Amino acid sequence: MSAPLLDLPATGPRFPADRSGVAILGAGTIAQSAHLPAYAQHDVGVTGVWSRDPSRTAGIRDRFPGVGRVYASADELLADPEVRFVDLATGPEGRLAWLERIVDAGKHVLAQKPLVATSEDLAALPAVLARADAAGVRVAVNQNGRWAPPWRLTTLLLRRGDLGEVVGVTHVLDKALPPLVGTPFDDVRHMLLTDYLLHWVDVTRTWLATAPEGHGEVVAVRAYDSRVPGQPAAAKNPWSATVELSTAGGATATLRIAGNAVASEPSCPFWVHGTTGTARGSVLLDSDRLSLDHGDGVVDLPLRGAWFVDGFAATMGELMCAVAEDCQPENSAADAARSVALVLAAAASADADGAPVRVGAR
Template structure:
């Protein structure tokens, strides 16, 4: 890792945000091989030499040409049952839509396979307790279940995590994210069918990485407001602006802000992490990647290898494989990511209530039934 500094030394130049794989990186099968698997999962695995035993999708036409595009694919399965029964499969990469994903995870665990499940883990409050029990059952069976929170391994965010773990900013005081970029196509897409979509889905990675940066403090209160904005077409059913505020038990706060469909020739997603001893400033996505650490006396700037797409996807798989190699829980295990799910569900409930504060610890299933 290379650091350029305005001070005499670069004390954090040895940190490296790149994916770290063990020697054994084979035995992966992809269950659900749609657009995200084809555009991110498979290119990441090809780039990093991950052995893909095979793939399955509901539509045979979806996967028919994949072996010619990605020669490393071993086979195309005729059914998910065939995939789960294959003794060569060690890890099932579940890239199906959110609805019904829990059943696929359970089936993989029952088959004795380790799992990397796509995010969001769930958007259904009724599934939270079932996922708690599933995580406990998987642990008892010696099966690891991780969630593809690939944003954690986006190079600027990953290096920020490493700096915070090294104590570079002291205790975190606040985190701020701003979307200074256009929105992807939303009107007329499946995203428009998801209530409070910006809060429930689009901001998932931002909520997840921010919750991690606030650790060991615990997010206890969430406020979220989403609004329609000038220029938003009537055909777009979801609001195009959202602001989510997280309040931790340490007194630290975080703000995640999407202003709308930003008009800019230089799109970026800047972020700041302020601490008691320093500040991290950076940006992620769309060629805007940058990161610096300011300790009050000088600034240490970091060169960032790779990009979120596809290195972040490789990082999520690498962490699961490394955890298996080291016989430990992966950092993106279900038990950890359920914290992100609870914060996300609290944010959705707050947006539904016009921005009223919501207690994260109040069970989401109970909130769903509250007046």
């Protein structure tokens, strides 16, 4: 059943009238495969880029004619008066130091996810964000998965009450893992829990948080990961991971990677069960879909856009709109830090053989 007459909220990126003045600090693989294509597609003005490795930016203006210049140094980028927004696309190591430099330069910043990767940096983050607030600088995080069309529409429908209060959320990754062996990602302990699943944890926390009166606050995390049959010996990280979230109001969520799944039609299906209805969908790999079921039939909802690259444009657009509207962005660093706390708790639980880790108080 289609849904042409439903009053559905828009899920795509939104921008203020002026979408200029972006500079990318750390123009590596993800910046060139997703950030720059997103900015080109959505007419975001890229003042320039910088990379610690000059070979990364060689020929970049030929590939992306919208890039104004290649900076000789990070200092030159931060000193440019035309730069209003810094897309901080480096890894999480040294993230707080970069944030402090950008804040001191008076630039708003969109930081790559994960915002931070250690409990020590997470504990130090509030002081950096207070420094940004004092300087009138907005800090957002590139949690681009929030704007994957099926996930984004689910979020907006939950916020307006279309499913009632969330009872449970389930995600299954029915797809092969990306190449990990020999990559820097494989050197990260509990990589699936702390990095790969962060988008899934983040959007799930966002859905649970739509519950009233703090009922959606995640208060406990249980997680475990394990090596699986067929996993090569050279792989340092386990290829199976499960995360379970429990909330103050009793709602729960489960996120599951069974292993390196063999699938002719790979997908990432999800279910959101609410007190008045159920949303069923999938993201990635041309599997995007979303339907609503209120017990009297299933309605297939139309979707527009794609996670890659609209989600990357949307995170910057949200930051720009927050600056123009003088408010905090939906993907603020303070909000994204709550998701980081959950994945760090998941790693701690895995280290404790799956024992629950408390992250809040009832």
